[in-house]
Amino acid sequence: MQRDPLEVLRTVWGYPAFRGLQEEVIRHVLDGGDALVLMPTGGGKSLCYQVPALCLDGLTIVISPLIALMQDQVAALTQLGVRAAMLNSTLEFREAMRVERAMEQGELDLVYVAPERLKALGFLDLLARCRLALFAIDEAHCVSQWGHDFRPDYLELKLLHERFPDVPRLALTATADAPTRREIVERLDLGAGRVFVAGFDRPNIRYRVVPKLQPKAQLLGYLGREQAGRSGIVYCLSRRKVEETAAALEEAGFDALPYHAGLDKEVRAANQDRFLEEEGLVMVATIAFGMGIDKPDVRFVVHLDLPKSLEAYYQETGRAGRDGLPSEAFMLYGLDDVAKLKSLLARSEVQSERQRHVERQKLEALLGYCETTRCRRQVLLAYFGEELPEPCGNCDVCLEQPASFDGTELAQKALSAIYRTGQRFGAGHVIDVLRGESSERIERLGHDRLSVFGIGRDLAPHAWRSVLRQLAALGLIEVDVEGHGGIALAGGCRAVLRGERCVSLRRDPTPTRGSDRRKGI
Ligand code: ADP
Ligand code: ZN
Numbered sequence: 001m002q003r004d005p006l007e008v009l010r011t012v013w014g015y016p017a018f019r020g021l022q023e024e025v026i027r028h029v030l031d032g033g034d035a036l037v038l039m040p041t042g043g044g045k046s047l048c049y050q051v052p053a054l055c056l057d058g059l060t061i062v063i064s065p066l067i068a069l070m071q072d073q074v075a076a077l078t079q080l081g082v083r084a085a086m087l088n089s090t091l092e093f094r095e096a097m098r099v100e101r102a103m104e105q106g107e108l109d110l111v112y113v114a115p116e117r118l119k120a121l122g123f124l125d126l127l128a129r130c131r132l133a134l135f136a137i138d139e140a141h142c143v144s145q146w147g148h149d150f151r152p153d154y155l156e157l158k159l160l161h162e163r164f165p166d167v168p169r170l171a172l173t174a175t176a177d178a179p180t181r182r183e184i185v186e187r188l189d190l191g192a193g194r195v196f197v198a199g200f201d202r203p204n205i206r207y208r209v210v211p212k213l214q215p216k217a218q219l220l221g222y223l224g225r226e227q228a229g230r231s232g233i234v235y236c237l238s239r240r241k242v243e244e245t246a247a248a249l250e251e252a253g254f255d256a257l258p259y260h261a262g263l264d265k266e267v268r269a270a271n272q273d274r275f276l277e278e279e280g281l282v283m284v285a286t287i288a289f290g291m292g293i294d295k296p297d298v299r300f301v302v303h304l305d306l307p308k309s310l311e312a313y314y315q316e317t318g319r320a321g322r323d324g325l326p327s328e329a330f331m332l333y334g335l336d337d338v339a340k341l342k343s344l345l346a347r348s349e350v351q352s353e354r355q356r357h358v359e360r361q362k363l364e365a366l367l368g369y370c371e372t373t374r375c376r377r378q379v380l381l382a383y384f385g386e387e388l389p390e391p392c393g394n395c396d397v398c399l400e401q402p403a404s405f406d407g408t409e410l411a412q413k414a415l416s417a418i419y420r421t422g423q424r425f426g427a428g429h430v431i432d433v434l435r436g437e438s439s440e441r442i443e444r445l446g447h448d449r450l451s452v453f454g455i456g457r458d459l460a461p462h463a464w465r466s467v468l469r470q471l472a473a474l475g476l477i478e479v480d481v482e483g484h485g486g487i488a489l490a491g492g493c494r495a496v497l498r499g500e501r502c503v504s505l506r507r508d509p510t511p512t513r514g515s516d517r518r519k520g521i
Helices: 004-014 022-030 045-056 067-079 093-104 115-119 123-128 152-161 180-186 213-224 237-250 265-277 311-316 335-347 351-369 376-383 396-400 408-420 427-435 440-445 462-472 493-497
Strands: 035-038 059-063 083-085 108-115 132-137 167-171 194-197 205-211 234-235 256-259 282-285 300-303 327-333 404-405 475-477 485-491 502-508
Touching: 004 045, 022 035, 022 045, 022 194, 035 180, 035 327, 045 059, 045 132, 045 167, 045 502, 067 083, 083 093, 093 123, 115 123, 115 152, 123 152, 132 152, 152 180, 167 180, 205 376, 205 396, 205 462, 213 237, 213 300, 213 327, 234 237, 237 256, 237 282, 256 265, 300 311, 311 327, 311 351, 311 376, 327 475, 335 462, 335 475, 351 376, 351 462, 351 475, 376 396, 408 475, 408 493, 427 440, 427 462, 440 485, 440 502, 462 475, 462 502
Parallel strands: 035 167, 035 194, 059 108, 059 132, 083 108, 132 167, 205 327, 234 282, 234 300, 256 282, 300 327
Antiparallel strands: 404 502, 475 485
16 A cells, blocks of 8 residues: 555655655656656755655665765654664674664665665575565666766666566656756667756745956955955865965855865865855865755855866855845856866867767866856756746856957957967967067077967957957857866867958956956956
């Protein structure tokens, strides 16, 4: 006999009602259907399988790759009086035996299992001796090589299905761009199941992306002017930058803490606890920070460096405003970020050509988002396969309406300067040549005698940087992957140079303070 899901929700969790798609998903599962559920972080995915686990007779197996989250979930469920346990490498042999026996004897409703278990000797035989009700596959994007955390063990899930074809499966993820989605369905053989997509829009988050000119000053200005006394996260790419930024904020009188994987475990835990408990703290962190953090009143998320992809950006910015109140995602973006990401990409362990292609496309999507003259929310949601019919009115593009202009001639000048100087110099040098700024180095190289020397005098350095950034986003120039930041021409630029292709550029706001000559663009 099945228990009524709403009654289970009320009596076990004490919640009055289901949220969003939860009820629909649960009904579908209780009817024995397979499904893929795409819901943003914090959307309430866990209840989609936890409630059915209690409604159905038999055992629900939850495949979950994150041992820490698994522990939290099992602890929380046990507190609610749910018969839940886990099987992973942290358990002692005797404890694991005890769990396995309880599974066979029908004494458990939910067991969380790490994916590597699937390969363990005798594990499938153990499952065959249990009365199985449901397989829940959490973080299902781990089966996709397109996704950013591919786990080979997830491929074993297909075997699980072949061995137990009658047990329904519920796959869940917060990462849901179209290619990942297709790959999950294909690799898990979920073609016959339903796909539930919960809205990814976070209307209370205001998206802003600004050119990176003087990152430290820009960050201090932003925190001081717009976010004083509020809690937020500042993401940086490297541990060193985390340390430096946290120290600079402290010095400027902010309550700031560092967080990265290189810190002692105790320090990390202490900093995280302080962030969760206190108000008005700024956590300066690498992306190691945030998984499973459930702080409702994070008012802002700043990216001092580009995130790895739009999915990552969505996840990271999604930590703001869980309470539904106005919050902000603020990103500084410069060409040196592109160079850095590209060199990471070049050095990464990822071997296959296909994987590299995937990574490049992701980077392009991200750059497209940064340089867009369309509503940012529309661009972001479109990436997740969701259409927002009207511009949102709550992003910088909607609010400030950046003008676009015909930048074909500027593009031609920049491309020519890159070409004439040999396609190996960085933005600073190319801009000096364009503006006719002579120096000992430029004379030594003979670049002051080139036809392009000084053809761009009338444009300020920051405006040239903006042009170069946009040319990179458009794929017309390549930022060198060797890590020197040298710029080369890329496919498509010929048509521009021959005047067969027009280039529309956005006019970035003029910086208000100081010079931007040296800092990355
Ligand atoms: P996800 O796994 O999608 O990130 P969770 O399952 O952890 O999200 O849920 C996020 C939060 O929302 C949790 O604190 C959970 O208890 C709460 N929640 C989920 N569904 C409901 C509901 N129907 N009513 C009240 N709270 C809910
Ligand atoms: Zn908008």
